[in-house]
Amino acid sequence: MACMKVLLDRMLRTGYNIVQESRQRKFGPPPDWQGPPPARGCEVFLGRIPRDLYEDELVPVLETVGKLYQLRLMMEHGGETRGYAFATYATLAQGTDAVKKLNKLEIRPGRRIGVCISVDNRRLFIGGLPKDKKRTEVMMAMSGATEGMVDVKMSVCRWDKTLNRGYAFIEYGSHHAAAMARKKLLRINFQLWGRTIKVDWAIPEWHTVAAAAAAALPEVAMLSWAGRLRMLCRTTGISYPIFELHAHSGPGMPAGLLYKVSIPGMGEGASIFPAFLSSSEEGAREVACQHAYNILTKANPLRMCPAPAATPPPSCLFQGLST
Structure with missing residues (x-):
C-alpha cells in the first residue's frame, strides 16, 4: 500500500x-x-x-x-x-x-x-460488595488485587449510615491501569469476601460523554437510535446497556412491547422502563435505545434518579433476556 x-x-x-x-x-x-x-x-x-x-x-x-x-x-x-x-x-x-x-x-x-x-476513563465500577464493608477495607482489597489504584469512592445507605450501598467506584492513575485491572478481574472471575464481584467501566462524567457523542457521530439521519447508541458506547468506553424484553397489556388496550434498560457502571438499581409501548420488538428496541442514549448524553449519570420501578409493570405478561 x-x-x-x-x-x-x-x-x-x-x-x-x-x-x-x-x-x-x-x-x-x-x-x-x-x-x-x-x-x-x-x-x-x-x-x-x-x-x-x-x-x-x-x-x-x-x-x-x-x-x-x-x-x-x-x-x-x-x-x-x-x-x-x-x-x-x-x-x-x-x-x-x-x-x-x-x-x-x-x-x-x-x-x-x-x-x-478524550473521555480518558480511569474509573471502574464494582458491584456485589458486602454492605458492612468500609472504604478502607475495599481499598486494601483492591490495591492487593490490582495495580495503579489511587482512590475508592463509596456511598452509604440512606437509612443506615453504617452500611454501604453494595458498590464502589475505583479510581486508577491512568486509563491503561484501569483497563489492565478490568481485564485481569474479568479473567479471574473476581471474588471478595466469598462473593463474586461485578466489574465494569464506570460511567464517565456526563459532559465528556455528550462531547464525545457529538464528535463521533456522522450525520444523525444516517443512523438509527441503536446505531447511535453503539457508536456512543464504542467511542467513550461505556459498557453497552442490557435490554430485557417485556410484554404489557391492560383492560381495553392492545398488547404492547417494551424493553427494560439496565446501564452497567451506574450503580445498583439503574434500571429504567421507557415510557412508550411498541407493537413490534424492533420498534421497542429503538425506543429503548433512544431512551438510553438520552440518559447517557443529557443527564449526569451519577446524580440521575432512575425510575423507582425496578420490577416489571403489574400488567407485564412475560419477560425474557434479549441479546
Missing part, C-alpha cells in the same frame, strides 16, 4: 515507532521523549474519520497543531480503520488547540472530522 510506504518513510525520518496491538495501531511516542507521559487532558478523540484514511494522511494534519506524542488508530481485522482514533499531544495547551482548530476540519472533500477532548 502506498500509505504504508509513506508511513515507513516518516518513521525512518522521525524515529517514531509503529506497533499493532490487538485492534489498534500505535504511532509514537517520540524517540526523544523524556519523563512521564503527557498529563490527563492532552489526549483528544477523533471521530468521523474515513475508513480508508490512515496515518500517512492523519499525522501531518495533527502535527499542524503541536508535538504529537502518540496516535492510536482503531482498526478492523480486514485492514480498514474503525472510523476513529485517539491522539495525545505533548501539552494540555496543544490538546485544547487541537479541538479548536481541527474539529469539523474538512480532511477530504466533503468529509469533516469531529474532535473533542
